[in-house]
Amino acid sequence: MKALQIENLTKTYAGGFQALKGVSLSIEPGDFFALLGPNGAGKSTTIGILSSLVRKSSGSVHIFGIDIDVDFSAAKREIGIVPQEFNFSQFEKVEDIVVNQAGYYGIPKNQAKEKAKKYLTKLGLWDKRDQPSRNLSGGMKRRLMIARALVHEPRLLILDEPTAGVDIELRRSMWDFLKEINAAGTTIILTTHYLEEAESLCRNIAIINHGEIIQKTSVKGLLKQLNKEVFVIDTLEPI
Ligand code: ADP
Ligand code: MG
Numbered sequence: 001m002k003a004l005q006i007e008n009l010t011k012t013y014a015g016g017f018q019a020l021k022g023v024s025l026s027i028e029p030g031d032f033f034a035l036l037g038p039n040g041a042g043k044s045t046t047i048g049i050l051s052s053l054v055r056k057s058s059g060s061v062h063i064f065g066i067d068i069d070v071d072f073s074a075a076k077r078e079i080g081i082v083p084q085e086f087n088f089s090q091f092e093k094v095e096d097i098v099v100n101q102a103g104y105y106g107i108p109k110n111q112a113k114e115k116a117k118k119y120l121t122k123l124g125l126w127d128k129r130d131q132p133s134r135n136l137s138g139g140m141k142r143r144l145m146i147a148r149a150l151v152h153e154p155r156l157l158i159l160d161e162p163t164a165g166v167d168i169e170l171r172r173s174m175w176d177f178l179k180e181i182n183a184a185g186t187t188i189i190l191t192t193h194y195l196e197e198a199e200s201l202c203r204n205i206a207i208i209n210h211g212e213i214i215q216k217t218s219v220k221g222l223l224k225q226l227n228k229e230v231f232v233i234d235t236l237e238p239i
Pocket of ligand 2: 043044045084160161
């Protein structure tokens with residue numbers, strides 16, 4: 001069974017713009033997968049469909065074998081989503097944001113508090129638990145969204161440009177954290193427009209542009225290809 005199976009996904013926004021033109025992806029359990037592409041390629045539209053914030057036009061999505069059109073709430077339990085934009089209340093306290101999210105999955109309060117403590121601690125936010133989220137820095141808000149996405153311990157974590165605008169030091173610590181939870185068994189998909197990020201973290205990669213997947217390969221395969229181009233250019237230099 002695949003962690004995620006997307007077939008022929010299309011999205012035409014109101015107004016007629018076709019943001020996805022038949023995207024197919026198949027991601028194995030345990031993978032660390034990058035969806036790499038420039039701004040406007042269709043990455044967030046794809047993630048939006050997975051989180052049901054965006055309604056697809058056609059195509060199918062299975063998450064661990066569950067068809068999202070058949071049982072979205074069962075599929076939702078399998079995934080944690082870290083959206084590109086902050087989407088929590090500026091006034092709610094850090095701990096409450098995570099505990100309340102657990103409530104949506106029917107996790108009992110005491111267990112929710114325990115999980116919130118576990119993930120806020122892992123992400124270096126436990127000492128901020130009583131602060132309203134507006135007091136957090138951008139990087140802390142991003143980590144808060146990761147803690148919130150993990151509180152129900154999903155098998156698949158999906159992050160939409162998690163390190164955009166995050167400074168290099170924090171980016172590296174987020175990378176280490178993501179590697180750790182992937183090594184512990186969580187399948188991870190992230191979108192990024194940094195090749196370096198895909199290279200440092202991921203095993204497999206799909207490149208998306210103008211709503212179409214233009215290449216699917218292993219990260220090693222992609223790097224080999226790029227080196228080859230550099231090599232060809234190098235051999236031309238003496239002339
Ligand atoms: P990415 O995340 O790769 O930067 P998006 O999925 O956000 O790309 O956007 C893909 C394309 O769809 C862009 O051209 C964007 O302008 C367009 N788009 C995104 N959201 C909407 C919307 N709600 N209505 C119309 N067009 C949209
Ligand atoms: Mg985006």
